[in-house]
Amino acid sequence: MVPCNPDKSLRIRLDSKDVVFRRSHRDGQKQVIQGDVTFYTQSATTIKSVKVLLQGTRKVSWLTNTLQPQNVGQKEIILRQEQRLHTYVKSAAQASRAEPGLYTWPFSFTLTGDLPESVTWLPQDSYICYAITAEVTTGILSKTTRTTEHLRLIKSPSFWSDDLFFAPSIRELCFPSDFTCQVSLPQPYEPIDGDLILDFKLTAHHTKPIKIHSIQLNLFQIVQLIVTKDGSPWRTTKNERHITSTTLQPSDIAAFLEHTPAAHDDCADAICFSVPLPLPLPPYSPTQSVDEDNLKVRYKLRATVTTEDAQGKTCGKSVVFSPQLFVPIRSSPSGLEASREADDRCPCASSTTLPIYGEHVFDTLYCGEVPLAAEDALDFDDVGWRTARL
Template sequence: MVATPKVFGGGKAKPVLEIRPDSPFIVFQGDAHNAEPVSLTGKLVLTNTDSIPVRCIKLSLIGTRKVSWLTNAVNPQQIVYKDEFLRENLQIYPTDHSSRKTVHHMGAGVHEWNFKFTLRGSLPESVEGLAGSYIVYNLHATMDRGMMAKTLYADKHLRIIRTLASEILSDAAMEQTNEDVWADKLCYKITIPQTNFIFGTQAMADFQLIPLKKGVTIGKIKMELHEHVVLNAIQGDRNLPHSWDAIVAKEEYDMPNDAEQRMTDEDDDNPFDESFKFKLALPFPKSLKKCRQNVETDFIRIDHKIKLYVNLHNPEGHTSQLLVKNNCVLFVSPNLPIGEDQMVLNPAAGIAIHGYGGWRN
């Protein structure tokens, strides 16, 4: 949809073409099967000090994806798949398509045209930060000024965010509790109060540990965020997968000094004479270059797990290790968006977000 341009007073500068979306972030609420369409709106702005020839002004919304990796072989081969999965075009000027081959003269000043694209909810979200693989969206404007003048171009990067559906966010926090007796040495209860986490925040874990064997002491406690990435490339009629795992965040702690809780029964024969209760945090990376959100698309899939390790020092002198795994869903929140440098923005930045339902600011 293109509106009649507004023209303001002129100034002295070379002709400049700019794309100004109302927000650089587009929010889909829910998965690709349930998300509602979202409108992308903004202005295309031409600033020129003198009257200039203009034949045609066009604006395109382009979605591009690429997956790429080196094979694990004696002679590594580069696997690359790239395609343009979205291109929508608007003719901004002239609005009469029959006169687009005619050169018009645009008076000096600042000229603005409103634009609007409707994005279907099934579009894949932006994926950035992976080496050689991505899903990106850009706006590209072209001003054809005729045979005797230089064509003007403008580009603007956009980011599509897919966040959790409102019914998931309004449900219980999906607490994860691991409770058991391990190797007749340790009774443990480890709880992470939620499963879904906003990108750039942190996970908290509640520990309750009870040594069951005399002489067993609790050593270092380690928390890790593991990222699992699966890429799929199309080569002819074949689908080639590639995957890897990486530790994208980790913390190592000594047990806090105030964690010990003595039992009321001080009988030395009672194996439950001491208990340890404490909380530890695992901060998540704030950069897409170090970690990505959970992604579920045909060509790129990313998921995460939190792994917790508790070291036990045995009276015989060796060390045992308890491992607990927890599911973790990272999603980008409109309230904590990501900037052009792929870092989480300050929540006080006041960025306007265009999305669906309650996410619209």
């Protein structure tokens, strides 16, 4: 952002506006943001001071659905670092007025891995945002020129989207007709632009054939906002929204079986196949899973298997998985020099390769307030639910 001034201009140039925290940073290493403040003046002036401020703000807000709706919210500064890059001292051996030209002051900030990631796609004025602001004070009247650049803090797993190996999540359904169905999520972590794949293993403990009436997959997104008091959860609201679904009829299952490779030893006496659930494509991609103190975004994948017996009666049972969606980080040109060249070519250009979060997921406003249930006081980690650190 460059302020419109015919005589003076101010610009912040950064190594990258996307700050990606890998697992190494979350385990104690720190992330460094480097850049410089560039000030251009067409006339001689006194540069009294130059300072740069890095600030992170978190705000949650929603409207209750009570008889008299009320706004519930909380806003706090989660990060504030300030550096003074230049100070004019009249008695010092320096020129009282700066000649026309371009002046540059480098700066660097250090971020720790315990900071929450940026969230800017929520409605109702709820967000977690970071910004760097530069101020230059000039002239006898101490006129201030100010500009701001926004950062995006991303917490990404320490692996690439094509190099994922984790223990699968396995559930089992037992039907009254002496028939079991084992459903597994082989990959708990999935990129937001991929497919959620479930593996099915059907086993019958009798000679009667297995008749599947339908298999349905539904993906839901759960967004929870929390207001804290004295460091503990106080009030909360939760919204569950359907993202995508697919339903397989017997003919579809037969088509999957035709394209399924030969069964392994563990599937010799069973019917094994996989069912993919394609995720929405950009710009309607789902958002990344978030697990912060005041804001949580989780996903629930429900698989429903319906069988049919010889009398035509159907029996349906469901299992639920909790996949973790993340933004895959791809290689892209980096470095302060590359950023400066991009700024010189086009001030409004963006070099980020990360997809933009789709706002269509939140086309309904948050309304309602629910008490803090037991499951809301739990944090979600890689292997399941665990007690929160309140």
